[in-house]
Amino acid sequence: MPGRQSRRSVLAAIAALPLTGTLGACSGSGSGGSGGTSTTTRITFWSAIRGSQEVVDAFNRTHDRVQVDFQQIPSGGQGGYAKLSNAARAGNAPDVATIEYPEVPGFAIDGVASDITSLISDRLRARLLPQSLGLTTFQDRTFSVPLDIEPMVLHYRADLFDRYGLTVPRTWEEFEQTARAVRRKAPDRRLALFPTDGAMNFAAYAWQAGAQWFDTRSGAWNVSLADRPTRHVAAYWQRLIDDDLVFMNPGDSRQFDAQVGNGLILARLTGAWDAGAQMNERPGQRGLWRIAPLPQWDPDRPAVGTHGGSTFAVTKDSRHPEAAMEFIEWQVSHADALRARLSSGASSAYPTVPDLVAVGRDAFDRSYYSDQDIYTLFEEQAHAVRDGWVWGPRMTATSRVMQDGFARASGGEGTIIDSVRDAQAGTMPDLRALGLSTSEHST
Amino acid sequence: MTPSAPATPAVTTAPPNGTTADGSRRVRARDPRKVARRRQLGACGVLMAPFFILLVTVFLIPVGTAVWLSFFSEDQPGLGFGPERTVFVGLRSYAAVLNDPTFLSGLGTVVLYCVIYIPVMVLGALALALLLDSGVVRLRSWAQLGLFLPHAVPGIIAALIWLYLYTPGISPVIEVLGKADITVDFLGVHTVLPSIVNIALWSNLGYNMVIFYAALQAVPREVVEAAVVDGAGPVRAAVQVKTPLVRPSIVMVAMFTFIWSLQLFTEPMLLSQSSPMISSRFSPSMYIYDAAFTRNNYSLAAAAAVVLLICTIALSYGVTRWTSRVNSAEEATR
C-alpha cells in the first residue's frame, strides 16, 4: 500500500503540476456504504472460476454481517489480469481478487495483493496443504490464500484406448511408445497435443522432472529456465514433435475443440480441474473419458507438477480486509462452499484443505467418468506434487515469450529449448528494470 | 470579401486608448503604433493560445514525463516484496531495453519491414504518378480517386479486410490460388511480414501517388519539352527529367513513410489475434504497450519510448542534413 502511494504521488508531482486547477477532486468514492444497515459490510469479489456465483450465493444466504457482490470476469489471459491491474492503478480494485499461482509473485511485487500474513488465522493455516501455501508465501509473508491445488494428470479416451489395444502409459517411455502406436494404427489421430500456448503445461512437465526455474535463495531472483531437467524434458517433446507423434497447435482454439470433439486426440495432459471443464463443455462424451496419473520418469520416485489452481488475495484497495478474509476463509475451507462449487457441474477443483476431500468425493457427480473415484486419485497425486517450486515475478510475460517461441517452432523455426532460452532472455531485462536483485544460471 | 461593412462600428469603439484628436496624436507620436503592435500581439496570443495549451498538455509534458520516467524507478530492493521508493536509476532502464533481445528483434522486424516496404511504396507510387502524368491514361481522375480510396479506410478495418483475405475458408484469394494448386499460408513464419507490408501498401499507395502527381504537375512543361526535342523518349523523359525534379517530394514521402513505419502497431496488433507468429512484442510500439500495460514496468516502457523517439529524431535530422548537403553540392557544380 505505501509503495503504491509513492508511485502515485511522484507522478502527481511531475505529470500533473500544470493541471492542478482541474485536478483535485478525484478520490474514488462510490464503493462505500451502499444501503443496508450499518452492521452489514459489503465487499466486492472478482473471479473467473466456474461455480463462483453458486459459492457467493451460498455465502450470502448464511451470513448477515458480511455480504459479497460478485462479478464474473474473463480469465486472466483473456483480459482478467489486465482488468485487475487497471483497476488497481485507478484505485478501485475489488476487495477480493482471484489470482492463479504463477501470477501471485507479480501482483505481490506490484502491490496489488496485500500482505495478509497477520490476517490468516492459525486455524486456517493449519488446515491448508503446506505445498500450496508455500507457493503464495515469500520471505515469510503470505500474499494470498490457495483455493485448490491441481496436480497434472492424464485424461484419456478409454474407448479409443480399448479400440486400439493400448494400455495406459505409466512412464514417459511408455507414453512415447503409445504415441507411436496411435500414429501407426490411426494415422489421422494423435495421442496428445503439445500446445503452442502451453507454457504452463511445459512448466508442469519441467516441474515434475525436477527443474527449478526460479529460486529466491540469498534474497535474489535466481533464474534458470533452461536447467538440466528442463533441457531433458524439452528434448523429449522435441523428439515427439519431430517424429510427428503429437499435434502442435494452440490449445485455446477452435482447432483444439474440434480435435477433442472429433476424437482426434486420445489424451489431455492437464490439471485435475480439467475434469469438470470437460464435463461442462462436452456433455456428449459422457462415459468415454477416464483419468490416470501422469506418466513418470522414475516410477519408484513419483513426482508431479501442478497445472492451474487459484488463490484469493485481499487487494490494497480493500477497505474491509477482515471481512474479505472472513469470506476467503469460508470459501476455501467450508464444506458448504465446496458443495456449492461442485453443484455448478462445471468444477472438479481439488481443495487445498485435505479434510474437505471427502466432501468433494461425495459431492462430485461421477457419472461422466463411469463412476471412477477421481477425487481419491487426485488426493494421491496432490501428495506427489514436488515441493519447493517457485513461480517468477513476471510469469505472464515469461510465458508469452516462451509461447511465441513455441508458435515459431510449430512453423518450423526454432526448437522448444530455444523458446525456453528466449523466455529467460526476454524476462531478465524486465526484472532488472524493476530494480530486483537477480542472477542467471544455466544448470 | 469587403471588410468595410463590419469595420465601421469598430471605428466608434476605438477611442479608449487616447486617439481623441490629431493634436494629441502628434504629441505622443510613438504611442499609436505601440498600441497597434500590442493589439496585434494580443490577438496573435489569443489565436495561438488554445493550440499551445494543447501542445503543452498533450505533447510537451508527456514527452518530458516519458524522459523523466525513463530515468527513475520505484525500486523494491531484493525480491521486491518490500516497500517501493522512487530512486534515480540513471541509464539502467536503457541498459535493460537495449539488452532485451525481444526489443532488439522488434527493431529488427521494423527495419526489415522498412527495407521491403519503402522502396516498393515509393517506386510504386512514383511510377503510377508518372503514368498518370504521361497523359495517356483514360479516366484519369477516376483512376486517381480509385487509387486513393483505401486511404479513407481506417487502418484497423484495412487490417480486418486483409486478415479475412488471408484466412483460409473465407478468402477468395486463397480459393483462387488453391484452384491453381498453389497453397499459401499468408500468416506463416516467413509470410507474415510481407502480408503486413501489403496492408500498409494498399492503404497508402494512392495517398502518396497523389502527392507525387501534384508535384509532377508543378514541373514546368518547357523543361520536359526541351528534353523531348533533344531526343528523349517518354520513358527517358519521365525517369531522367521529371523524376529528379520532384526529388524533394520523394525524400519527404520516404521520410514520412519511414517515420510512420517505426510506429508500426495497428496492423500487427490486429493480426496477432489470429496469427501466433506475431508476438506481443512484434514491433517497438507493441513492446512499449506490452511493457507499460501488461508488464506494469513503466520505466522500461518509457526508456523504450525514448529510444524510439531518438531513432525518429535522428532519422529526420539525418535526412534533412543529407538533402541540404546534396542540394548545396549540386548548386556548386552548376
Place this chain on the structure above:
Amino acid sequence: MRAPDTRGTPLLRPRLLGRSAVNAVVGISVLYTLLPVLWLVLAASKDRDSLFSSDLLSLDGFSFVQNLQDLFAMDGGLYGRWYVNSLLYALLGAAIGALLSVACGYAFDKYHFPHKEKLFGLVLAAVMVPQTVLALPLYLMASEAGVVNTFWSVFIPVLFNPFGVYLGRIFSQGYVPDEVLEAARVDGAGELATYLRVALRMLGPGLVTVFLFQLTAIWNNFFLPMVMLSDQDLYPVSLGLYQWNSSASVSPEYFPVVIMGSLLAVLPLILAFVLLQRFWRSGLTAGAVK
C-alpha cells in the same frame, strides 16, 4: 478515341502498345485498391455459413438485412453506441481541432514576434513524435486527473493537430492577402474581429481540408482509446471491432457482424472523400509542393 491530351506534343505521344500497357498497369493497380473494398461489400451480405463455404458472387445465403439487424442487436446494441461515440469523437474533435489549428496557423502567417520560426519548428517536430511515446505519460496524467476511462481522456488529446497548423499557415498565405488585413486595420477593425469576420471566411476551404484530414485521423484512432478506455460503452468503432474480432476466433457468430460493422464504419469516410475531393487534393498539393 479522344484526341491526345493537350499537354502531349506529337513527339511525346507514345505508341499504341505503350498506351495500352500503361492503361493496363493503372487498371490493375486500381483493381488492387478497389477489389478488397468490393469484397467487403459482398461479404457483408453473406450469412455465416455461406461466408465460409459458398461462391462470393452467388446469391446463396444472401442476408444483408439480417446481418444489419444482427449487427445492431449483438451484445445489446453495442455497435450503435460505438458508432455514436465515433461520430462524437470525430466530428466534434475534428471541428474544434481544425478551428484551433487553423487559427494558430493564421497567426503564424500574419503576425511577427520573436522566435517565431523556432516555435513553428516545435510544431513541426510534434508531427513526427510517435503516439506510442505519448501514450503512457498521457495515461498516467489522465489517471492522476481521474479522467481515465472517460470520454475526455480520448477527446482532448485528439484535438491536438500540429499538421493542421502547418496547413493553416500555408492556406493563410495563399488565401488571405495581407492587403485585406491592412485595409481592415486602416478602417480600424479589431484584429480578432477581422479574423472572425474576414479571414476565417476566406480560409473556409482550407478549414474544410484540415477538418477532413483530422476527421480521418480521429476515426482511425486506435492506440489511444485502447490505452485509455476499459468501459465498452465508451469505445469508438475501431476499438469495438477489434474486440469483436478477437471474440470471433472463439465464437464464429461474430464474423458476419464484424464484416458488416466494418462496412458501415468505412462508408462515411469514403463518402466524405468522394464528395470533398477538391479539398483533400488541395491539402495534399499544399503538402507536396512546399
